[in-house]
Structure formats: structure tokens, C-alpha cells
Amino acid sequence: MRRMEGRLRTMALEDAPLVRTHGRTGTSRSPLALFWTGSGIELVVTGAELWLEVEASLGRYEPWFSMLVNGAPVSRQMAQEGRRWVPVFRGMNPHTAKRVRFVKESQAMSSDPDCALLLHGLRTDGELLPVPERARRIEFVGDSITSGEGAIGARSEEDWIPMWFSARDNYAWLTAEALDADCRILSQSGWGVLSGWDNDPRSRMPAVYEQACGLLGGERNEALGARETHDFGSWQPDAVVVNLGTNDGGAFRSPEWICRETGDRFKQRLADDGSFHADDLGAFEAAAERFLGRVRACNPQAWIVWAYGMLGLEMMPSICRAVDAHAKRTGDRRVAVFQLPAMTARTQGARQHPGTEAHRQAAEALAEHLRGLLGMPRAER
Known part of the structure; x- marks a missing residue:
């Protein structure tokens, strides 16, 4: 009309x-x-x-x-x-x-x-x-870091409100801008691979990856198409960047989750010496490997890069083992792990999350890594 x-x-x-x-x-x-x-x-x-x-x-x-x-x-x-x-x-x-x-x-x-x-x-x-086409397409899958939580706002801010979220001041957007790429971001604060930060096993990004926006509930969101199966053929990325694991690590130190409706329980456990329980690390690694297989099935030609490290490295050994297991089991040679620069006291933003400068540092490093994988010229310095 x-x-x-x-x-x-x-x-x-x-x-x-x-x-x-x-x-x-x-x-x-x-x-x-x-x-x-x-x-x-x-x-x-x-x-x-x-x-x-x-x-x-x-x-x-x-x-x-x-x-x-x-x-x-x-x-x-x-x-x-x-x-x-x-x-x-x-x-x-x-x-x-x-x-x-x-x-x-x-x-x-x-x-x-x-x-x-x-x-x-x-x-x-x-x-x-007509809108000019960009050179590349990149998909990002992550948690609060990829949602840009705390990227904007004073360091002292602690209220959990949407005002402190930013799409444009976050490493995903900045990486895409550096590579002249269209980007899509699938992210949710507190969610992980095997469970959320609070051990809730329903807060798993792999469970909603193949839907338009499967984590949204309610009749209105369903009518708008949030639960529809996503048509991956309509938009194939050159790279999929996964930044998950931070909340899985946090779950080890969080209380047991108990479902109010069913009484079901879930807990990522600590061993007697305070380390992460080996069986539960193994469960995380198996879930991460399964997710890599799902991402590959949906994006057959893309590079898959598991980027991690802005808020600590405690899950990095498990991530590396999962990526290695996927590569060995499937013969997939277009999958990699990349360590992102860590947030520091100087680059911290609101809500104890990475601030704009931390995201800029991460984007600069990740963009350079992706340039190499995608056969693009290195950035001039």
C-alpha cells in the first residue's frame, strides 16, 4: 500500500x-x-x-x-x-x-x-x-558478550536493563564492519552450550539454533514466526563465529538448578579439590562437539571459528578438545579455535562485562584472524 x-x-x-x-x-x-x-x-x-x-x-x-x-x-x-x-x-x-x-x-x-x-x-x-552488497557474510552465536551487555554505560552500573546493551559497540558488529561483511547475531545473556550460568539446562543456544528465534515464547512471538525453522539456504555465511562457554564455566560455581514444575535437577559439579568435575567437563565437550556438527550441517561451506577468552579461559581446554574431536571424527578442516583478548580493569564496561574498548580490541584481533581464513588481504597498520 x-x-x-x-x-x-x-x-x-x-x-x-x-x-x-x-x-x-x-x-x-x-x-x-x-x-x-x-x-x-x-x-x-x-x-x-x-x-x-x-x-x-x-x-x-x-x-x-x-x-x-x-x-x-x-x-x-x-x-x-x-x-x-x-x-x-x-x-x-x-x-x-x-x-x-x-x-x-x-x-x-x-x-x-x-x-x-x-x-x-x-x-x-x-x-x-539498491543497497550495495557487502563482500562477506558472518554469523555470530554467543551469550551476553555477543549481545553487547555492558558495552555501553558507566563501569559502576549494575542494573540488568536493556539500556546497557549495544549491538554497534560490540565485537561482532565491529568485526563485520572491518571486513565489509553483513552479519547476523544470535545471542542471549546467561545462556551456554550445556546449560546457562545458573545450571538451567533449558538455556542452551544449540537448542534454538535452527529456529528463527526459538528462545522467544508467547503467542504473539509464535505468530510473528519466532519458532519457525530457519531457511539456511536463504543466507549462507562465509564464517560462523561461536563465542560460548563462559556461562557453562560459571555454572560449576552456581547452585543446583531445580525445576519448579517437575522437580528435575541439574548441576555442573566441582570435584573435591575445587576443580571442574571431569565427567561434567566431558558432558560439556560432547555437547559442544554435537553443536559443531549441527552448525556444519546447516552451513556446509563456512569456516567455523570458536572464539573465546574475553572473560577468562577456564573452558578453553575443553573447547579445544571438542573442536579437535569434531575435526577428527568428521574430517572437517574448516574449523578453528581463536583466543580473544581478555577484558582488563581498564577495558571493563558496565555490569562487569567488556566495555567498548575491550570489544574493539577483540574485533581487531578476530578480524585479522578471519582475513587469513577467508583469503582476504591483511589490514594495513
């Missing part, structure tokens, strides 16, 4: 095929549900004015978003409840083309089915142009 609002033309996203979608979404184009960190839209448009029709619902948490014009951030804000028109720019040279990106800054909220961010359409006096 198109209509004129004075000199502005209004169109639904389904009528704007030149608008590019970023991130895994459901099948609906109007409205377009932005599930994951860093999801959004990108467009190139002429004209003096551009507005986007944004709808948000706020439960316990609220979605945050930012907007970029020609690669530069011009706005970052909390979405307001309801459906409204949000201005992107006004009064710019109508004859020049502007590359615009709308980015969801906060992660999918697995504990809050009422938190949602949708895009319906756009309003402009200009014309849409």
Missing part, C-alpha cells in the same frame, strides 16, 4: 523490495519483527526527509534501537510503547543518496514475551535505490 502525506509518500515494507533486512526474522515483511541483537533494515534513499513506522511493546523490559546515516550514528533511544512514526532525517539535500540503517540495539528477551520491536513502513519524499 502506498499513499501520499502531503509531499511525502508512505509505503509498507512489503511494497519496498529495495529495503534490505538484517537478522533472522519471521516470514512477515509488514510488520517486520526484529528479534535479535543487531537486526534491522538498511536502505538507500534520496529526498530531504525520511520517517520509519515503528511499533514497540514493553513488558518487563523495553527494546532499544539506533539509526545511522551514511555509516554514522545519529540517534540511539528507547522505543516508546505503541505504533508511531519516528523521524530519521529532515532538511537534507534532496538530490543526494543517503545510506540509512535502523538497528535493534538490545537482545531478544527470552524471559519477557511481551517485549517486541516491529517495523511497518517508511515515509519519504525521495526514491529508493
Whole structure:
């Protein structure tokens, strides 16, 4: 549907095929549900004015978003409840083309089915142009680090709220920018490979990897397509970066998880000497190896890089054993482990998580590693 609002033309996203979608979404184009960190839209448009029709619902948490014009951030804000028109720019040279990106800054909220961010359409006096293709595609799978938790905000901040999450100040986004790559981010704070930080075995990223956004509950999210099986053929990455294990390590020092409904229990145990129990490390390694097999089946040509180390290295030996076991069992030679630079007291951000500088250091190192794997020229220094 198109209509004129004075000199502005209004169109639904389904009528704007030149608008590019970023991130895994459901099948609906109007409205377009932005599930994951860093999801959004990108467009190139002429004209003096551009507005986007944004709808948000706020439960316990609220979605945050930012907007970029020609690669530069011009706005970052909390979405307001309801459906409204949000201005992107006004009064710019109508004859020049502007590359615009709308980015969801906060992660999918697995504990809050009422938190949602949708895009319906756009309003402009200009014309849409094709969005240039980027050279590469990279998928990132991780936890709070990959969600950018604490990447923005003062070091003293401890409130667990969406304001301290950032898609653009996190290593995944920065790595993709360095490699001129489109990226998709699948991440959830507190989740792991075998269990979450609290030993909850339901908080496993491998369990939702093959869905659009399977960690979101509620009838509305299901209607928006969150539980649909993802079509991997529609977007094949050159590399999949897995940054999981930090919460699995934390589970060893957390209390036993007990399900209120069933009484089921789960615990990653410590041995008598305080070390990680060998049997439970083995269970983590088996789960990690199975996940590598699943990632490979879904992405047959991609490099798989398990990147780890920004918040400690205690699970690194197990990660290396899992990657080695996968490679030996399958003959897969496009899989690697990469140690990320550790956060320091100087680079710590909010909520005792990596800050922007820690993410920049990680992105610089990871991008250089990926350049070598993908046969790209090294960065000039």
C-alpha cells in the first residue's frame, strides 16, 4: 500500500523490495519483527526527509534501537510503547543518496514475551535505490558478550536493563564492519552450550539454533514466526563465529538448578579439590562437539571459528578438545579455535562485562584472524 502525506509518500515494507533486512526474522515483511541483537533494515534513499513506522511493546523490559546515516550514528533511544512514526532525517539535500540503517540495539528477551520491536513502513519524499552488497557474510552465536551487555554505560552500573546493551559497540558488529561483511547475531545473556550460568539446562543456544528465534515464547512471538525453522539456504555465511562457554564455566560455581514444575535437577559439579568435575567437563565437550556438527550441517561451506577468552579461559581446554574431536571424527578442516583478548580493569564496561574498548580490541584481533581464513588481504597498520 502506498499513499501520499502531503509531499511525502508512505509505503509498507512489503511494497519496498529495495529495503534490505538484517537478522533472522519471521516470514512477515509488514510488520517486520526484529528479534535479535543487531537486526534491522538498511536502505538507500534520496529526498530531504525520511520517517520509519515503528511499533514497540514493553513488558518487563523495553527494546532499544539506533539509526545511522551514511555509516554514522545519529540517534540511539528507547522505543516508546505503541505504533508511531519516528523521524530519521529532515532538511537534507534532496538530490543526494543517503545510506540509512535502523538497528535493534538490545537482545531478544527470552524471559519477557511481551517485549517486541516491529517495523511497518517508511515515509519519504525521495526514491529508493539498491543497497550495495557487502563482500562477506558472518554469523555470530554467543551469550551476553555477543549481545553487547555492558558495552555501553558507566563501569559502576549494575542494573540488568536493556539500556546497557549495544549491538554497534560490540565485537561482532565491529568485526563485520572491518571486513565489509553483513552479519547476523544470535545471542542471549546467561545462556551456554550445556546449560546457562545458573545450571538451567533449558538455556542452551544449540537448542534454538535452527529456529528463527526459538528462545522467544508467547503467542504473539509464535505468530510473528519466532519458532519457525530457519531457511539456511536463504543466507549462507562465509564464517560462523561461536563465542560460548563462559556461562557453562560459571555454572560449576552456581547452585543446583531445580525445576519448579517437575522437580528435575541439574548441576555442573566441582570435584573435591575445587576443580571442574571431569565427567561434567566431558558432558560439556560432547555437547559442544554435537553443536559443531549441527552448525556444519546447516552451513556446509563456512569456516567455523570458536572464539573465546574475553572473560577468562577456564573452558578453553575443553573447547579445544571438542573442536579437535569434531575435526577428527568428521574430517572437517574448516574449523578453528581463536583466543580473544581478555577484558582488563581498564577495558571493563558496565555490569562487569567488556566495555567498548575491550570489544574493539577483540574485533581487531578476530578480524585479522578471519582475513587469513577467508583469503582476504591483511589490514594495513
